[in-house]
Ligand SMILES: NC(=O)c1ccc[n+]([C@@H]2O[C@H](COP(=O)([O-])OP(=O)(O)OC[C@H]3O[C@@H](n4cnc5c(N)ncnc54)[C@H](O)[C@@H]3O)[C@@H](O)[C@H]2O)c1
């Protein structure tokens with residue numbers, strides 16, 4: 001008999017939460033066993049399928065994460081940093097794979113995931129799409145091939161509701177560029193220019209963030225020198241690419257040793 005992993009989705013009513021639920025329902029490799037929302041949310045106590053405007057799925061939205069995690073082999077979590085820290089502890093207690101798509105986590109919050117990763121698999125990435133993860137590898141390679149005569153700038157655009165900047169993806173691309181160049185991102189990052197900033201510093205990696213309308217997610221990595229420019233670009237037009245990646249990570253993590261992983265591990269890049 002084959003066992004289909006049960007998956008609980010946190011932030012079930014969110015843009016990504018609903019996309020993840022649809023991806024799980026479309027898959028024959030996983031089943032939805034839990035749906036979590038924050039306390040006081042209008043969906044608590046409702047069937048998640050009917051709350052989404054479709055047919056009942058037999059899964060009630062709860063604000064008690066441990067209840068939803070109890071029968072799950074994986075938790076897919078695209079919520080907010082504080083919530084994700086709480087879910088990491090509970091997912092580890094349930095020995096479930098915790099797939100974290102939440103962005104905007106501070107260094108201290110990322111470090112606070114370590115105890116949970118001693119007991120369970122955590123897969124975390126600021127972008128779960130195949131295209132962006134491939135782009136990080138290309139960025140690293142181009143940065144390694146060019147010297148600092150080429151200025152590196154990362155420009156990202158997202159919808160008007162996004163609360164963190166630079167995006168998780170922009171930071172992944174910045175890390176990849178810094179790694180290719182053999183420098184530490186925190187020492188060379190320019191994360192916002194305003195006013196009399198002075199001329200650009202050689203070797204720095206700049207970030208610029210646009211927020212407008214319903215843009216799903218667009219990222220340019222610009223390498224610019226006098227006389228020529230290279231632009232590496234990823235454009236997401238459908239959140240399904242993130243959901244597919246997250247589901248793949250949840251399945252990949254089954255039976256892996258506890259620890260912290262990213263999408264490069266999952267995709268074998
Ligand atoms: N890694 C990726 O590939 C990727 C892709 C898209 C979005 N994201 C990130 O995912 C996160 C969510 O994005 P979104 O557009 O779906 O946002 P959203 O605001 O639409 O959804 C977030 C959901 O989380 C819920 N939530 C917040 N705190 C909670 C708690 N304590 N318990 C349960 N639920 C809680 C909210 O009620 C909301 O429904 C953001 O950090 C975003 O940057 C990552």
Ligand SMILES: O=C(O)C1=N[C@H](C(=O)O)CCC1
Pocket residue numbers: 103126127158159162166167168169170216217
């Ligand atoms: O919509 C969002 O929010 C997204 N967040 C991720 C990021 O911060 O890079 C991935 C793209 C969409």
